[in-house]
Amino acid sequence: MDEEPERAKRWEGGYERTWEVLKEDESGSLKATVEEILFQSKRKRVIESHGQVRLGMVSVSMEDHDLKPNRLTSTLKVDSAAQPSRCTPVGIITTKNKRAEKLTDLAGNPKKHIAALKKAVDTVCVGEPSLYNSLNLAIQTLKHMPGHTSREILIILSSLTTCDPANIYELIKTLKSLKVRVSVIGLSAEVRVCTVLTRETGGSYHVILDECHFKELLMLHVKPPPASSSSECSLIRMGFPQHTVASPTDQDAKPSFSMAHLDSSSGPGLSLGGYFCPQCHAKYTELPVECKVCGLTLVLAPHLARSFHHLFPLQAFIEGPVEELQEDRFCQACQGELKDKSIFTCPTCRGVFCVECDLFIHDSLHCCPCCIHSQSAP
Amino acid sequence: MASEDEINLLVIVVDVNPIWWGQQAQREPEFTLSKCLDAVMVMGNAHMAMTRTNKLAVIASHCQDSHFLYPSKSWRGGDSGAEDASSSGDGKYELLSIANNLIAEEIRNVMSKSEGNSTDTLLAGSLAKALCCILSIKTVYIGRDTKSRLLVIKAAEDCALQYMNFMNVIFAAQKQNILIDACVLDSDSGLLQQACDITGGLYLKIPQKLALAQYLLWVFLPDSEQRSQLVLPPPAHVDYRAACFCHRNLIEVGYVCSVCLSIFCNFSPICTTCETAFKIQLPQMVKPKKKKLKQST
Numbered sequence: 198m199d200e201e202p203e204r205a206k207r208w209e210g211g212y213e214r215t216w217e218v219l220k221e222d223e224s225g226s227l228k229a230t231v232e233e234i235l236f237q238s239k240r241k242r243v244i245e246s247h248g249q250v251r252l253g254m255v256s257v258s259m260e261d262h263d264l265k266p267n268r269l270t271s272t273l274k275v276d277s278a279a280q281p282s283r284c285t286p287v288g289i290i291t292t293k294n295k296r297a298e299k300l301t302d303l304a305g306n307p308k309k310h311i312a313a314l315k316k317a318v319d320t321v322c323v324g325e326p327s328l329y330n331s332l333n334l335a336i337q338t339l340k341h342m343p344g345h346t347s348r349e350i351l352i353i354l355s356s357l358t359t360c361d362p363a364n365i366y367e368l369i370k371t372l373k374s375l376k377v378r379v380s381v382i383g384l385s386a387e388v389r390v391c392t393v394l395t396r397e398t399g400g401s402y403h404v405i406l407d408e409c410h411f412k413e414l415l416m417l418h419v420k421p422p423p424a425s426s427s428s429e430c431s432l433i434r435m436g437f438p439q440h441t442v443a444s445p446t447d448q449d450a451k452p453s454f455s456m457a458h459l460d461s462s463s464g465p466g467l468s469l470g471g472y473f474c475p476q477c478h479a480k481y482t483e484l485p486v487e488c489k490v491c492g493l494t495l496v497l498a499p500h501l502a503r504s505f506h507h508l509f510p511l512q513a514f515i516e517g518p519v520e521e522l523q524e525d526r527f528c529q530a531c532q533g534e535l536k537d538k539s540i541f542t543c544p545t546c547r548g549v550f551c552v553e554c555d556l557f558i559h560d561s562l563h564c565c566p567c568c569i570h571s572q573s574a575p
Numbered sequence: 576m577a578s579e580d581e582i583n584l585l586v587i588v589v590d591v592n593p594i595w596w597g598q599q600a601q602r603e604p605e606f607t608l609s610k611c612l613d614a615v616m617v618m619g620n621a622h623m624a625m626t627r628t629n630k631l632a633v634i635a636s637h638c639q640d641s642h643f644l645y646p647s648k649s650w651r652g653g654d655s656g657a658e659d660a661s662s663s664g665d666g667k668y669e670l671l672s673i674a675n676n677l678i679a680e681e682i683r684n685v686m687s688k689s690e691g692n693s694t695d696t697l698l699a700g701s702l703a704k705a706l707c708c709i710l711s712i713k714t715v716y717i718g719r720d721t722k723s724r725l726l727v728i729k730a731a732e733d734c735a736l737q738y739m740n741f742m743n744v745i746f747a748a749q750k751q752n753i754l755i756d757a758c759v760l761d762s763d764s765g766l767l768q769q770a771c772d773i774t775g776g777l778y779l780k781i782p783q784k785l786a787l788a789q790y791l792l793w794v795f796l797p798d799s800e801q802r803s804q805l806v807l808p809p810p811a812h813v814d815y816r817a818a819c820f821c822h823r824n825l826i827e828v829g830y831v832c833s834v835c836l837s838i839f840c841n842f843s844p845i846c847t848t849c850e851t852a853f854k855i856q857l858p859q860m861v862k863p864k865k866k867k868l869k870q871s872t
Contacts, residue, residue, distance in 0.1 A: 435838075
């Protein structure tokens, strides 16, 4: 590889760290390290991106590659990642034994994906993954998305090889023309074809160092990337259904099927209440969903509100030493004493906060507790 | 039953909008702010008396600011308030009498010093401070199980400007598994209904304000585990329809700008919020097929 020295350093750095944890056998091959990993915990996650900042709605399809029988996938730390915006449809594709198959279709509700992933944990990993086949399958789904969406594919690859039936560089050209952004998180080592893939399509390629790093990288992908000006902006027609709750004693209440359950054999059948599509009165029990009958996207106002904080991001607070503070050393948010070395000041209202409050404000709250007391705040 | 080590934190946010309470004192002299705070103190004492590990915090939400009534700034660990607490002599648990005295003193300070002339309640700020307080207590007791919930006692009306901040606070609470309960004295609040629905709390509009203490003890004192065994007031019907940005009407079908997510009731070629021009989908032009001339033999 003839990249800059920094990249080579990062690649080696990844290996140095894993050797601290795992043992290397005489030949120095990685097969031994892979077998060690078998007994450690592994993770798989569903990611949803928000549709924001000149993005509109984002579609993400995630591909998961399984290595030879040794590396299994398990524990989902989905809840933390799945809580944010539900505006994004996510689909999951798995690949093994040189084939690719769709695990779940593009859908906005994380529950289905979580359930499917939990089931997939028990499947046996066989054979080699196929990058070409999985990308092909993803393209077929994303091709039909409207122009204002940003299409992304996130690949979690733990294998070092791929078995492709055709030239993958042709596929990369197709991806580029469809404006699909592909990002890769490598679990083992840097693979040249992935580097080319991400460079050409404008995505990012990372190789993890350890589990915490993996979590951080996944969270990075949850944030929506700024959209290029070439993506189209349009007005999307959406429906905001009312939730009707009917009790069995109500005379007019009629039990009905939910449209979402027509395809699946499991799940509840008849139910009394639900969300009725304003256009065609088809019933659904969970939102957001695209109405199967009339094609209208149904959302609730909070679903859109979840993504607002990306449009109006909170400024970073100014860090300063605690000695600078003349008066009482109390954090204005939690009323606790300021024991740490540094304090954080909001540039707008000059409120002083401690380290934990600052972290909480920027990660979850997205608004300064003192600024929102002034009525003119947005 | 909850284990001995579990910490149950209850944060009560009381709306002390002076204009509403002033009008209330004229309308109904039997139920004033002091009576309301008496009920809050009864609720707080009951909560702290249930288990040794229960903790309480009370925040007063004023027009432009929110103040912590209890614990005051000198509190950390709960024992430092003992120096100036004259023992009441009636055998009352000291923690409860300290709490009551502190609340009474602080509310006097708040009402005499703070100024404000708006008729709306800025609840979002108080809730944000409450969440930060809960988080800081969680980090103090980091090894132990902590469960927290928020009880909002609302008097005045909603302020429409704080919709977005309010939603941010609600989602942050939902992420941290913090319930938001609402006890509404006067007019229904759509924001609080949404908050209770999203976080899984209870919303109740009190039919008789005089019985505030009874409602607080009956409905809001049990924590989330015990609520499944009680028959509590049914959930309110929440209106989740969005309001369009141009007329502020509630709409069932609308157009959403893909750039800034603003909602409109009618199609317009330019978004008024972010001023992007939209690409209008024109029907495809079908070229008439050239008819092949028949070859005449």
